[in-house]
Amino acid sequence: MxxxxxxxxxxxxxxxxxxxxxxxxxxxxxxxxxxxxxxxxxxxxxxxxxxxxxxxxxxxxxxxxxxxxxxxxxxxxxxxxxxxxxxxxxxxxxxxxxxxxxxxxxRVEGESIPRRILRDPALAEVRPRLAAQCGEILAAVHRIPADAVPPLDRADPLDTWRAMLDEVGEPHPVLELALRRLSRERPPSRPPAVVHGDFRNGNLIVGPDGVRAVLDWELAHIGDPVEDLGWLCVKAWRFGAEPPVGGFGGYDELLAAYEAAGGGPVDRDALRWWEAFGVARWAIICAMQARRHLSGGERSVELAALGRRVAENEWDLLHMLP
CATH class of the missing domain: 3.30.200.20 (Phosphorylase Kinase; domain 1)
Incomplete structure (x- = not known):
């Protein structure tokens, strides 16, 4: 360019x-x-x-x-x-x-690099409040009227990512098992809403006062709003920190704030399902990115390194699946 x-x-x-x-x-x-x-x-x-x-x-x-x-x-x-x-x-x-x-x-001033958000002393005071802020923001995301935005994809995400895994063209038994298990144990869907699709630590700008901006709407679609909550809790977005919500908070803080802000009650089993789905989705993305490098489509050390993440996510899935 x-x-x-x-x-x-x-x-x-x-x-x-x-x-x-x-x-x-x-x-x-x-x-x-x-x-x-x-x-x-x-x-x-x-x-x-x-x-x-x-x-x-x-x-x-x-x-x-x-x-x-x-x-x-x-x-x-x-x-x-x-x-x-x-x-x-x-x-x-x-x-x-x-x-x-x-x-x-x-341009919104603030920090977007996750490891700094989780470790910078300048953000120490606000970090304990970030999970609740994310809950409030996601309730607002899910209030966006579908007729106020361009037509968005409404495909079943489980079908979409099963097809993506097939396109990788290599065996991944754990991922295949996970998708079958998720399909069999799928919770009832919430009424469809606008879903951000990539709401996570890394797509947020954070300052000492909290979350200042939500970025990267390119994967927005119409779907179950709990998908956004589960994706935020995927282990990859904790960046080595212990708290399950983005590495900065707990499930209770996220859900209490989401429900208080009008997002409606969230079933814990449904959240767990969407979190497991998110781990499988990220593993498939890593496999796809590695394939781009291995096939010669785009030579990149970063893409190659993502291939190692597949096994990490498969290990996490084996622990998450009943």
Whole structure:
């Protein structure tokens, strides 16, 4: 992705918000995967005032998530429902001013690296409150009206991830056993709601006052809201810490806050089921990412290292399944 090529059109686009003569300064890549790129920069208006912003765009790789303009619509709807979200400044598709899918949002200051969230002394006071805050935020996520966002996928996640495992094309007996067991013991579904799909430590911006923003809506879909609660509790997102909710809190804190905020009662067995499903899902994702490296589709030490995580998740599943 040639970022220099984007600077001029981006400045012209932002001129409608910050005034004629707006310049783009410091546009550089912060992070990105095979299909999404995140870049920090500043818009400098004619008066010299700076406006810290973030650009998300596509790299040309295959994306399994929603188009970025859909993510922008989700963030706007989430903010209206009370979810802490970056303000969306602009968004567009490949036929728009940047020639690629993009969303520009205001930069929210804070920490997003999980190990720092769990260990930074500056966040020690707020850490015990994060699980409850996540419960309150997820109740707001699940209040987002489905008709306020673009059409979202409604496929059965168990069917989806069983098909994904089949596409890996290699034997994983523990994962196959887990999916069969999960299918047989599936709890009754809650009324469908907008599900974030990747709500976890790592997709949150945290400051001394708590969670300041929820990021990365590309996997949002319509489904059982307990899926989001279970995914937040997956062991991988504890990053070596002991507490089961994101490494920073307990089940009771999460569920009490979720229910008090209007999320409705959550059956503990259903939460446990969705947590186990999340572990299986993450294992399948790791296997898929490793396969990308091993097949030569994208050579990457990071992708190769994820292959080792498959066995870790299989071990966790063997302990979780009855």
């Amino acid at each position: 040639d970022l220099d090529r984007l600077a001029g059109p981006l400045a012209e686009l932002l001129g409608s918000r910050y005034g004629p003569g707006t310049r783009v300064r410091g546009l550089c890549r912060d992070s990105g995967g095979a299909s999404r790129l995140t870049c920090g920069f500043e818009a400098v208006d004619a008066g010299g005032r700076t406006h810290p912003l973030v650009l998300r765009t596509v790299t040309g790789g295959i994306s399994a998530g929603a188009p970025l303009p859909h993510e922008a619509a989700l963030m706007r709807a989430a903010a209206a429902a009370g979810v802490p979200s970056p303000e969306v400044v602009a968004a567009g598709g490949p036929d728009g001013p940047l020639g690629v899918e993009f969303v520009v949002m205001e």
